Amino acid sequence: MLRRLLGSILIVLGLAAAGLGVASATLWRESDSVVATAAPRGDGTLVVTDPGVLELVGSDVTVVASVPGDEKVTVAVGRDLDVVGWVGIDHYTRVTGLTDWTTLTTKAEEPEVPAPAEGEEAPESGLGANPAGNDMWVAEVTGEGSATLRWTDRPGRWSLIAAGVGEDAQAPTIELTWPRTPSTPWLWPGVGAGAALVVAGLAVLLVRRRKPRPGAPGAGQEGVGQEGVGQEGVGPDGSGAGTEVAPRTGQDLVQDGPDDVADAAAPTAPLMTRRSRRQGAATGAWKAVPAPGPTAGPARTGGGEPTDGAEPTVAAPQEAEATDGAPEQEMSTGAIPMLTRRERREQEEARRAAEHPGITGRLRALTGSIPVVRPPEDPATGAPPTRSHTSAWRQAWGFEPVAGDTSHRDTAPDAEGDAR
Amino acid sequence: MTASTSRTRRSRWTAATALLTAGLLLTGCAADLPTPSPAPEESGPALTLDQNARVLESVNKAVAAADEALDPDQLASRVTGPALAVRTSQLEVAKESGSTDWVTVLPAEYQQIILPTTQTWPRTSFAITNSTEDLAPPRLLALVQEGPRDPFKLWGWVQLRPGLRMPAFADAKIGSEILAPDDSSLLISPQDVVAQYADLLTTGDGSAFADSFEPAAEDPFRTLLKGIAESQGALLAQERVEGTYTFSTVPRPDTPVQAVRTADGGAVVMAALDGTEVMEGKEGSVLSPTGTTASALLQGQTPTNRVTGGFTDMIALFVPPAGSDQKVMLVGYSHVQTSATFG
Numbered sequence: 041m042l043r044r045l046l047g048s049i050l051i052v053l054g055l056a057a058a059g060l061g062v063a064s065a066t067l068w069r070e071s072d073s074v075v076a077t078a079a080p081r082g083d084g085t086l087v088v089t090d091p092g093v094l095e096l097v098g099s100d101v102t103v104v105a106s107v108p109g110d111e112k113v114t115v116a117v118g119r120d121l122d123v124v125g126w127v128g129i130d131h132y133t134r135v136t137g138l139t140d141w142t143t144l145t146t147k148a149e150e151p152e153v154p155a156p157a158e159g160e161e162a163p164e165s166g167l168g169a170n171p172a173g174n175d176m177w178v179a180e181v182t183g184e185g186s187a188t189l190r191w192t193d194r195p196g197r198w199s200l201i202a203a204g205v206g207e208d209a210q211a212p213t214i215e216l217t218w219p220r221t222p223s224t225p226w227l228w229p230g231v232g233a234g235a236a237l238v239v240a241g242l243a244v245l246l247v248r249r250r251k252p253r254p255g256a257p258g259a260g261q262e263g264v265g266q267e268g269v270g271q272e273g274v275g276p277d278g279s280g281a282g283t284e285v286a287p288r289t290g291q292d293l294v295q296d297g298p299d300d301v302a303d304a305a306a307p308t309a310p311l312m313t314r315r316s317r318r319q320g321a322a323t324g325a326w327k328a329v330p331a332p333g334p335t336a337g338p339a340r341t342g343g344g345e346p347t348d349g350a351e352p353t354v355a356a357p358q359e360a361e362a363t364d365g366a367p368e369q370e371m372s373t374g375a376i377p378m379l380t381r382r383e384r385r386e387q388e389e390a391r392r393a394a395e396h397p398g399i400t401g402r403l404r405a406l407t408g409s410i411p412v413v414r415p416p417e418d419p420a421t422g423a424p425p426t427r428s429h430t431s432a433w434r435q436a437w438g439f440e441p442v443a444g445d446t447s448h449r450d451t452a453p454d455a456e457g458d459a460r
Numbered sequence: 461m462t463a464s465t466s467r468t469r470r471s472r473w474t475a476a477t478a479l480l481t482a483g484l485l486l487t488g489c490a491a492d493l494p495t496p497s498p499a500p501e502e503s504g505p506a507l508t509l510d511q512n513a514r515v516l517e518s519v520n521k522a523v524a525a526a527d528e529a530l531d532p533d534q535l536a537s538r539v540t541g542p543a544l545a546v547r548t549s550q551l552e553v554a555k556e557s558g559s560t561d562w563v564t565v566l567p568a569e570y571q572q573i574i575l576p577t578t579q580t581w582p583r584t585s586f587a588i589t590n591s592t593e594d595l596a597p598p599r600l601l602a603l604v605q606e607g608p609r610d611p612f613k614l615w616g617w618v619q620l621r622p623g624l625r626m627p628a629f630a631d632a633k634i635g636s637e638i639l640a641p642d643d644s645s646l647l648i649s650p651q652d653v654v655a656q657y658a659d660l661l662t663t664g665d666g667s668a669f670a671d672s673f674e675p676a677a678e679d680p681f682r683t684l685l686k687g688i689a690e691s692q693g694a695l696l697a698q699e700r701v702e703g704t705y706t707f708s709t710v711p712r713p714d715t716p717v718q719a720v721r722t723a724d725g726g727a728v729v730m731a732a733l734d735g736t737e738v739m740e741g742k743e744g745s746v747l748s749p750t751g752t753t754a755s756a757l758l759q760g761q762t763p764t765n766r767v768t769g770g771f772t773d774m775i776a777l778f779v780p781p782a783g784s785d786q787k788v789m790l791v792g793y794s795h796v797q798t799s800a801t802f803g
Contacts, residue, residue, distance in 0.1 A: 090496055090498070091496065091498035091499070092495075092496025092497050092498030092499075093496050096494050096495075096496055097494060120498070121579055122506075122608065125580070125581065125608035126608040126609055128608065128609075136496070137493075137495055137496050138493050138494065138495075140493065141493070169609065171609075173611070174608075174609065174611070175507065175511060175514070175515050175518075175605065175611050175612050176506070176507070176511070176608070178508070178511065195499060196499055196504070197498045197499050197501065
């Protein structure tokens with residue numbers, strides 16, 4: 041009882057942690073954009089950003105420059121020294137960075153007038169001048185009342201220049217908007233820790249459940265399933281059996297010619313029969329599993345044909361024969377392709393689902409710690425999945441499908457299914 | 461049982477960690493304000509190729525509009541310097557003569573773009589066009605941006621000499637150095653080489669500077685001028701006229717030369733020259749202009765025994781780097797009469 045309580049508490053805590061993690065990325069998530077504004081200062085009609093300001097928060101920025109009324113306003117982006125060159129001796133508002141997340145730091149700039157002769161005419165021509173149309177800009181927009189420019193950062197030093205245009209022009213107010221992908225640093229830690237807790241809780245509950253039946257076939261079966269997983273990792277297409285099988289087999293595959301085939305083919309049938317019989321007997325579970333390819337298997341006429349592809353067939357059972365081990369070792373021959381693992385997992389899943397109906401089963405699905413498995417299929421319809429990615433891969437790469445597939449169709453449980 | 465107890469302990473730790481995590485989650489949300497970190501300053505072309513393409517497009521548009529309307533006033537927004545003088549004259553001649561045959565064709569297709577790395581102003585860019593449709597030689601164009609608030613304007617052009625192997629320039633994505641008129645890294649400084657070449661055109665092979673330049677016979681511009689001088693001289697030498705023909709050039713005053721570095725450390729120097737042609741017959745004779753341009757320019761004037769023609773000549777010279785034993789070589793030229801007066 042205490043154990044069940046503990047397990048439940050762990051699960052609840054785990055769900056809470058996961059929930060907090062998710063909430064941190066949803067409910068409490070930062071906003072999707074940063075919007076910062078700059079109010080003009082001084083008596084100029086220009087606003088200029090320092091290089092680096094446009095890409096301060098993100099590489100994409102939307103600039104909105106607005107002036108009171110319907111005065112013309114121009115926004116342009118150019119190399120920083122071009123912008124500074126264009127501004128020349130005009131007074132302007134310089135944007136240097138962020139004061140806080142909604143305010144840009146500004147300061148009034150009054151460039152020195154280099155020569156008095158130029159100083160006389162510059163203020164006249166400068167105020168309200170329109171930067172629009174200059175060859176140096178890489179982007180520009182002119183509008184009445186406001187102008188909006190989208191800018192994506194690119195290599196280089198880029199400055200924004202915004203200008204109120206006209207005789208009574210005023211410097212525009214600048215608003216920079218950066219879309220932001222809010223960081224969700226607590227999402228996966230939360231979910232991960234939560235999942236760990238749930239798993240721990242489940243483990244506590246499960247251990248209690250399973251204790252009374254230590255020798256049950258189910259336990260052994262589970263071990264087999266795990267063994268099978270490792271095995272699959274070695275040889276993705278089942279023919280990887282070669283790695284587990286004694287090296288000699290591999291040599292057979294490559295070197296031995298057709299003369300071996302006769303020898304090889306001969307023992308095949310008895311071995312197969314024996315193995316399938318043994319498997320069927322040792323693990324009654326096999327019967328519960330749908331034969332994945334009752335149609336595919338025989339259709340490929342694997343057994344009788346003394347093809348090259350049949351050789352691994354021989355090799356695998358031989359190995360099994362030699363060790364004559366437990367079902368685990370059977371698996372370690374690798375002659376059983378991926379679908380076997382699936383079947384076993386399905387079966388195991390089904391078993392557990394039966395054992396733990398209700399919340400435990402659902403929690404398992406929720407945590408995702410066990411991959412979702414399709415429900416057991418009818419033997420008749422179960423065929424297509426067995427072709428899985430092995431044959432797809434072979435087809436895609438132009439390998440002969442018959443030889444390859446035949447090899448492990450023979451050893452595959454569907455052949456056994458036939459034998460049954 | 462002990463195993464599962466320890467597992468439970470571990471689970472408690474996990475639970476504690478998770479709770480701690482959740483707690484931190486609620487508090488730690490503020491991030492630091494970013495500060496501007498601009499890319500480091502580096503030299504590059506003043507314009508990108510895209511920008512330059514737009515510049516050329518605008519120039520072509522202005523030139524085409526002016527050509528269409530035979531209205532030189534439409535040139536001012538995108539044409540300046542000697543190019544403006546030449547084009548204005550050409551359009552006026554075209555209007556007068558009713559023929560645009562003598563209006564220089566400026567193809568809008570480019571085989572090479574030469575962009576400046578200049579960070580101040582003025583800035584000069586160059587472009588080499590493809591051949592024209594009637595297989596006239598490619599043109600080398602120079603465009604100048606006088607100040608930061610000015611547009612790039614077509615400043616001048618030359619037609620490249622036939623069979624020219626154009627010196628290599630830095631890639632337009634890197635940009636080329638624009639040289640000051642008195643740059644000392646060349647065999648002869650840009651402004652001096654132009655003055656020397658002008659002297660060469662005026663005084664011919666007897667010029668003191670002839671040694672620095674390729675032989676006159678290889679120089680298509682000098683060959684052309686020599687041919688004109690001979691044929692005009694022959695015409696004027698007729699008995700009833702007993703006239704003379706002279707041609708002289710000087711660098712156009714107040715017009716800076718444009719010099720851009722080539723890959724081998726030399727430079728291509730582009731400049732405008734004022735050419736003056738004087739044809740004078742004996743007292744009492746009357747000279748009548750030959751050729752469309754001169755006729756158009758002399759329209760309405762009272763003929764006399766003396767005609768003064770003004771030319772706006774543009775030249776481009778390749779100047780080898782200092783210390784080189786190469787000769788200065790003509791890259792291209794443009795020889796356009798822009799004025800003519802009797803007397």
